[in-house]
Amino acid sequence: MGIPIEFQEWMPYIIVLGAAVAILLLIGARRHLLAYAPADKLGVPIGNGQTIGAQDEQGDYFSSATTPYGTTAVVADGISGLAHGRLASTIAVTVFIREFLKLSNIRDIHDYFTKAAKISNSEILQQLRGAPGGTTLVAGVIAGDRLYWAAVGDSVIMVFRDGEFIWMNEEHALETVLKEHRLVGGV
Incomplete structure:
Protein backbone atom coordinates (compact mmCIF):
# COMPACT_ATOMS: atom_id res chain seq x y z
CA MET A 1 0.00 0.00 0.00
CA TYR A 36 16.52 27.77 33.58
CA ALA A 37 19.96 26.23 34.10
CA PRO A 38 21.36 27.03 37.57
CA ALA A 39 24.10 29.68 37.46
CA ASP A 40 26.57 27.44 39.27
CA LYS A 41 26.16 24.81 36.54
CA LEU A 42 27.05 27.35 33.89
CA GLY A 43 30.18 28.49 35.71
CA VAL A 44 31.62 31.98 35.81
CA PRO A 45 32.54 33.49 32.46
CA ILE A 46 36.27 34.16 32.39
CA GLY A 47 37.91 36.62 30.03
CA ASN A 48 41.53 37.58 29.69
CA GLY A 49 43.95 39.68 27.76
CA GLN A 50 47.56 40.61 28.08
CA THR A 51 50.25 42.71 26.52
CA ILE A 52 54.00 42.30 26.70
CA GLY A 53 54.62 46.02 27.16
CA ALA A 54 58.24 47.14 26.87
CA GLN A 55 59.67 43.80 28.04
CA ASP A 56 61.56 41.33 25.86
CA GLU A 57 59.61 38.39 27.26
CA GLN A 58 56.05 37.94 28.53
CA GLY A 59 56.46 37.18 32.22
CA ASP A 60 52.76 36.90 33.01
CA TYR A 61 50.88 33.63 33.17
CA PHE A 62 47.25 32.92 33.97
CA SER A 63 44.73 30.12 34.02
CA SER A 64 41.25 29.30 35.28
CA ALA A 65 39.31 26.19 36.20
CA THR A 66 35.80 25.26 37.26
CA THR A 67 34.81 22.39 39.54
CA PRO A 68 31.57 21.57 41.35
CA TYR A 69 32.92 23.66 44.26
CA GLY A 70 33.53 26.87 42.34
CA THR A 71 35.54 28.69 39.71
CA THR A 72 39.09 29.91 40.17
CA ALA A 73 41.21 32.35 38.23
CA VAL A 74 44.93 32.69 38.94
CA VAL A 75 47.26 35.37 37.57
CA ALA A 76 51.01 35.52 38.18
CA ASP A 77 53.30 38.34 37.09
CA GLY A 78 56.87 37.14 36.71
CA ILE A 79 59.31 39.68 38.10
CA SER A 80 60.69 41.61 35.15
CA GLY A 81 64.42 42.03 35.06
CA LEU A 82 64.97 38.57 36.52
CA ALA A 83 65.96 35.87 34.06
CA HIS A 84 63.36 33.33 35.13
CA GLY A 85 60.25 35.37 35.90
CA ARG A 86 58.22 33.55 33.24
CA LEU A 87 59.22 30.14 34.62
CA ALA A 88 58.30 31.20 38.15
CA SER A 89 54.90 32.57 37.11
CA THR A 90 54.12 29.45 35.06
CA ILE A 91 54.99 27.12 37.93
CA ALA A 92 52.99 29.14 40.45
CA VAL A 93 49.81 29.24 38.35
CA THR A 94 50.13 25.58 37.38
CA VAL A 95 50.45 24.53 41.03
CA PHE A 96 47.50 26.67 42.15
CA ILE A 97 45.27 25.19 39.42
CA ARG A 98 46.45 21.64 40.13
CA GLU A 99 45.77 22.00 43.86
CA PHE A 100 42.37 23.62 43.20
CA LEU A 101 41.34 20.64 41.09
CA LYS A 102 42.15 18.40 44.10
CA LEU A 103 39.89 20.45 46.41
CA SER A 104 37.15 18.18 47.73
CA ASN A 105 35.31 20.63 49.97
CA ILE A 106 34.96 24.41 49.77
CA ARG A 107 35.37 24.57 53.55
CA ASP A 108 39.04 23.68 52.96
CA ILE A 109 39.62 26.79 50.83
CA HIS A 110 41.99 28.48 53.30
CA ASP A 111 44.10 25.32 53.57
CA TYR A 112 44.12 25.15 49.77
CA PHE A 113 45.58 28.66 49.46
CA THR A 114 48.25 27.98 52.11
CA LYS A 115 49.20 24.61 50.66
CA ALA A 116 49.30 25.89 47.06
CA ALA A 117 51.52 28.83 48.07
CA LYS A 118 53.97 26.57 49.93
CA ILE A 119 54.13 24.02 47.11
CA SER A 120 54.54 26.79 44.51
CA ASN A 121 57.41 28.33 46.43
CA SER A 122 59.09 24.95 46.87
CA GLU A 123 58.73 24.00 43.20
CA ILE A 124 59.97 27.40 42.00
CA LEU A 125 63.06 27.19 44.23
CA GLN A 126 63.70 23.63 43.09
CA GLN A 127 63.39 24.51 39.38
CA LEU A 128 65.46 27.70 39.58
CA ARG A 129 68.30 26.10 41.58
CA GLY A 130 69.53 29.46 42.82
CA ALA A 131 69.02 31.34 39.54
CA PRO A 132 67.29 34.73 39.81
CA GLY A 133 63.53 34.59 39.34
CA GLY A 134 60.30 35.25 41.13
CA THR A 135 56.67 36.14 40.67
CA THR A 136 53.72 37.85 42.22
CA LEU A 137 50.41 35.99 42.30
CA VAL A 138 46.73 36.66 42.85
CA ALA A 139 44.12 33.93 42.98
CA GLY A 140 40.39 34.16 43.38
CA VAL A 141 37.76 31.49 43.90
CA ILE A 142 34.09 32.21 43.38
CA ALA A 143 31.88 29.69 45.14
CA GLY A 144 28.19 30.53 45.06
CA ASP A 145 27.92 34.17 46.09
CA ARG A 146 31.30 34.28 47.86
CA LEU A 147 34.76 35.38 46.75
CA TYR A 148 37.82 33.85 48.39
CA TRP A 149 41.21 35.21 47.42
CA ALA A 150 44.94 35.07 48.07
CA ALA A 151 47.70 37.45 47.02
CA VAL A 152 51.48 37.41 47.18
CA GLY A 153 53.48 40.40 46.01
CA ASP A 154 52.24 43.70 44.64
CA SER A 155 49.57 42.48 42.21
CA VAL A 156 46.10 43.84 42.90
CA ILE A 157 42.71 42.22 43.41
CA MET A 158 39.73 44.50 42.88
CA VAL A 159 35.99 43.88 42.94
CA PHE A 160 33.69 45.95 40.75
CA ARG A 161 30.49 46.62 42.67
CA ASP A 162 27.85 49.32 42.26
CA GLY A 163 29.89 51.11 39.60
CA GLU A 164 33.06 51.30 41.72
CA PHE A 165 36.28 49.33 42.04
CA ILE A 166 36.99 48.12 45.57
CA TRP A 167 40.64 47.33 46.37
CA MET A 168 40.68 43.99 48.23
CA ASN A 169 44.31 43.28 49.11
CA GLU A 170 47.43 45.00 50.37
CA GLU A 171 50.80 44.83 48.65
CA HIS A 172 53.16 42.18 49.99
CA ALA A 173 56.40 43.54 48.62
CA LEU A 174 59.65 43.99 50.53
CA GLU A 175 59.60 47.72 49.78
CA THR A 176 56.12 48.06 51.31
CA VAL A 177 57.12 46.09 54.41
CA LEU A 178 60.21 48.24 54.90
CA LYS A 179 58.17 51.45 54.54
CA GLU A 180 55.65 50.20 57.12
CA HIS A 181 58.44 49.34 59.59
CA ARG A 182 60.10 52.72 59.05
CA LEU A 183 56.81 54.52 59.67
CA VAL A 184 56.38 52.80 63.03
CA GLY A 185 60.05 53.21 63.96
CA GLY A 186 61.06 49.61 63.25
CA VAL A 187 63.84 50.38 60.76
Whole structure:
Protein backbone atom coordinates (compact mmCIF):
# COMPACT_ATOMS: atom_id res chain seq x y z
CA MET A 1 0.00 0.00 0.00
CA GLY A 2 1.63 3.23 -1.12
CA ILE A 3 0.99 6.90 -0.65
CA PRO A 4 -2.07 8.06 -2.57
CA ILE A 5 -1.17 9.90 -5.77
CA GLU A 6 -2.82 13.15 -4.63
CA PHE A 7 -0.40 13.34 -1.62
CA GLN A 8 2.76 12.40 -3.55
CA GLU A 9 3.06 15.85 -5.14
CA TRP A 10 2.87 17.45 -1.66
CA MET A 11 5.40 15.04 -0.07
CA PRO A 12 8.54 17.27 -0.50
CA TYR A 13 6.69 20.18 1.12
CA ILE A 14 5.49 18.00 3.99
CA ILE A 15 9.05 16.75 4.62
CA VAL A 16 10.50 20.29 4.61
CA LEU A 17 7.70 21.50 6.90
CA GLY A 18 8.30 18.59 9.29
CA ALA A 19 12.05 19.30 9.37
CA ALA A 20 11.41 23.01 10.03
CA VAL A 21 9.06 22.19 12.91
CA ALA A 22 11.63 19.77 14.39
CA ILE A 23 14.39 22.42 14.20
CA LEU A 24 12.17 25.04 15.84
CA LEU A 25 11.29 22.60 18.63
CA LEU A 26 14.99 21.84 19.24
CA ILE A 27 15.88 25.55 19.32
CA GLY A 28 13.04 26.25 21.74
CA ALA A 29 14.08 23.36 24.00
CA ARG A 30 17.69 24.58 24.04
CA ARG A 31 16.65 28.14 24.94
CA HIS A 32 14.39 26.82 27.69
CA LEU A 33 17.16 24.66 29.16
CA LEU A 34 19.70 27.51 29.10
CA ALA A 35 17.25 30.00 30.59
CA TYR A 36 16.52 27.77 33.58
CA ALA A 37 19.96 26.23 34.10
CA PRO A 38 21.36 27.03 37.57
CA ALA A 39 24.10 29.68 37.46
CA ASP A 40 26.57 27.44 39.27
CA LYS A 41 26.16 24.81 36.54
CA LEU A 42 27.05 27.35 33.89
CA GLY A 43 30.18 28.49 35.71
CA VAL A 44 31.62 31.98 35.81
CA PRO A 45 32.54 33.49 32.46
CA ILE A 46 36.27 34.16 32.39
CA GLY A 47 37.91 36.62 30.03
CA ASN A 48 41.53 37.58 29.69
CA GLY A 49 43.95 39.68 27.76
CA GLN A 50 47.56 40.61 28.08
CA THR A 51 50.25 42.71 26.52
CA ILE A 52 54.00 42.30 26.70
CA GLY A 53 54.62 46.02 27.16
CA ALA A 54 58.24 47.14 26.87
CA GLN A 55 59.67 43.80 28.04
CA ASP A 56 61.56 41.33 25.86
CA GLU A 57 59.61 38.39 27.26
CA GLN A 58 56.05 37.94 28.53
CA GLY A 59 56.46 37.18 32.22
CA ASP A 60 52.76 36.90 33.01
CA TYR A 61 50.88 33.63 33.17
CA PHE A 62 47.25 32.92 33.97
CA SER A 63 44.73 30.12 34.02
CA SER A 64 41.25 29.30 35.28
CA ALA A 65 39.31 26.19 36.20
CA THR A 66 35.80 25.26 37.26
CA THR A 67 34.81 22.39 39.54
CA PRO A 68 31.57 21.57 41.35
CA TYR A 69 32.92 23.66 44.26
CA GLY A 70 33.53 26.87 42.34
CA THR A 71 35.54 28.69 39.71
CA THR A 72 39.09 29.91 40.17
CA ALA A 73 41.21 32.35 38.23
CA VAL A 74 44.93 32.69 38.94
CA VAL A 75 47.26 35.37 37.57
CA ALA A 76 51.01 35.52 38.18
CA ASP A 77 53.30 38.34 37.09
CA GLY A 78 56.87 37.14 36.71
CA ILE A 79 59.31 39.68 38.10
CA SER A 80 60.69 41.61 35.15
CA GLY A 81 64.42 42.03 35.06
CA LEU A 82 64.97 38.57 36.52
CA ALA A 83 65.96 35.87 34.06
CA HIS A 84 63.36 33.33 35.13
CA GLY A 85 60.25 35.37 35.90
CA ARG A 86 58.22 33.55 33.24
CA LEU A 87 59.22 30.14 34.62
CA ALA A 88 58.30 31.20 38.15
CA SER A 89 54.90 32.57 37.11
CA THR A 90 54.12 29.45 35.06
CA ILE A 91 54.99 27.12 37.93
CA ALA A 92 52.99 29.14 40.45
CA VAL A 93 49.81 29.24 38.35
CA THR A 94 50.13 25.58 37.38
CA VAL A 95 50.45 24.53 41.03
CA PHE A 96 47.50 26.67 42.15
CA ILE A 97 45.27 25.19 39.42
CA ARG A 98 46.45 21.64 40.13
CA GLU A 99 45.77 22.00 43.86
CA PHE A 100 42.37 23.62 43.20
CA LEU A 101 41.34 20.64 41.09
CA LYS A 102 42.15 18.40 44.10
CA LEU A 103 39.89 20.45 46.41
CA SER A 104 37.15 18.18 47.73
CA ASN A 105 35.31 20.63 49.97
CA ILE A 106 34.96 24.41 49.77
CA ARG A 107 35.37 24.57 53.55
CA ASP A 108 39.04 23.68 52.96
CA ILE A 109 39.62 26.79 50.83
CA HIS A 110 41.99 28.48 53.30
CA ASP A 111 44.10 25.32 53.57
CA TYR A 112 44.12 25.15 49.77
CA PHE A 113 45.58 28.66 49.46
CA THR A 114 48.25 27.98 52.11
CA LYS A 115 49.20 24.61 50.66
CA ALA A 116 49.30 25.89 47.06
CA ALA A 117 51.52 28.83 48.07
CA LYS A 118 53.97 26.57 49.93
CA ILE A 119 54.13 24.02 47.11
CA SER A 120 54.54 26.79 44.51
CA ASN A 121 57.41 28.33 46.43
CA SER A 122 59.09 24.95 46.87
CA GLU A 123 58.73 24.00 43.20
CA ILE A 124 59.97 27.40 42.00
CA LEU A 125 63.06 27.19 44.23
CA GLN A 126 63.70 23.63 43.09
CA GLN A 127 63.39 24.51 39.38
CA LEU A 128 65.46 27.70 39.58
CA ARG A 129 68.30 26.10 41.58
CA GLY A 130 69.53 29.46 42.82
CA ALA A 131 69.02 31.34 39.54
CA PRO A 132 67.29 34.73 39.81
CA GLY A 133 63.53 34.59 39.34
CA GLY A 134 60.30 35.25 41.13
CA THR A 135 56.67 36.14 40.67
CA THR A 136 53.72 37.85 42.22
CA LEU A 137 50.41 35.99 42.30
CA VAL A 138 46.73 36.66 42.85
CA ALA A 139 44.12 33.93 42.98
CA GLY A 140 40.39 34.16 43.38
CA VAL A 141 37.76 31.49 43.90
CA ILE A 142 34.09 32.21 43.38
CA ALA A 143 31.88 29.69 45.14
CA GLY A 144 28.19 30.53 45.06
CA ASP A 145 27.92 34.17 46.09
CA ARG A 146 31.30 34.28 47.86
CA LEU A 147 34.76 35.38 46.75
CA TYR A 148 37.82 33.85 48.39
CA TRP A 149 41.21 35.21 47.42
CA ALA A 150 44.94 35.07 48.07
CA ALA A 151 47.70 37.45 47.02
CA VAL A 152 51.48 37.41 47.18
CA GLY A 153 53.48 40.40 46.01
CA ASP A 154 52.24 43.70 44.64
CA SER A 155 49.57 42.48 42.21
CA VAL A 156 46.10 43.84 42.90
CA ILE A 157 42.71 42.22 43.41
CA MET A 158 39.73 44.50 42.88
CA VAL A 159 35.99 43.88 42.94
CA PHE A 160 33.69 45.95 40.75
CA ARG A 161 30.49 46.62 42.67
CA ASP A 162 27.85 49.32 42.26
CA GLY A 163 29.89 51.11 39.60
CA GLU A 164 33.06 51.30 41.72
CA PHE A 165 36.28 49.33 42.04
CA ILE A 166 36.99 48.12 45.57
CA TRP A 167 40.64 47.33 46.37
CA MET A 168 40.68 43.99 48.23
CA ASN A 169 44.31 43.28 49.11
CA GLU A 170 47.43 45.00 50.37
CA GLU A 171 50.80 44.83 48.65
CA HIS A 172 53.16 42.18 49.99
CA ALA A 173 56.40 43.54 48.62
CA LEU A 174 59.65 43.99 50.53
CA GLU A 175 59.60 47.72 49.78
CA THR A 176 56.12 48.06 51.31
CA VAL A 177 57.12 46.09 54.41
CA LEU A 178 60.21 48.24 54.90
CA LYS A 179 58.17 51.45 54.54
CA GLU A 180 55.65 50.20 57.12
CA HIS A 181 58.44 49.34 59.59
CA ARG A 182 60.10 52.72 59.05
CA LEU A 183 56.81 54.52 59.67
CA VAL A 184 56.38 52.80 63.03
CA GLY A 185 60.05 53.21 63.96
CA GLY A 186 61.06 49.61 63.25
CA VAL A 187 63.84 50.38 60.76
